[in-house]
Amino acid sequence: MMEHYEKYCLPIFPIKNNNYTCSFVSLGNKAYFLTYPQDRPKDMPACCMFSPMNHPPRQDFIEHLPYSAERSKNLDASVQAYALDLESPQGPILFGYAFYKQPSGHPPYRHPQSFFFSGDTSVANAPIVSQNYTDFRIAKPDPAQTWAQVAAMCPSNPPPCQLFEPPASQSNGHKAQWNKLMQRKP
16 A cells, blocks of 8 residues: 655654655555655655554454544535544544545445544644545556555665654654554554
């Protein structure tokens, strides 16, 4: 699985500036974080190990999230939302998905509408981050543009990422609240 963000990385890390291109690539249980030469932040490696135990969602992942009737009322009740609300010492943590109620496509299936989660409020002013899906389709990805980037960009044993506790040159001085959620096992 690959998530790619062009010129604006996720605002969940306590890093001064999110204006850089990044990718998360999960290969089996290992997840890598990639940055690119055109806008890589100073002191950030091209590749680091995001997590040694962070696999892509399983096909039945939604069965493990509670249905959220209140969030499903959004968008004129055209979606079905599933979300997990957790408490942490740093404050509430949100993690959820929404799907369109009406199936479409061939064969018909319920397209994802969004993935939403707690963001950074210390610098990015993004208390909730929403990744909204547009033009969703089922297609076989080109390995050269997706997971083959790990072999091309990463050393054989990449350093662990310091995204949740970045070096002083990158830090905005705050702790990331998502760190606790990312350590949870499905």
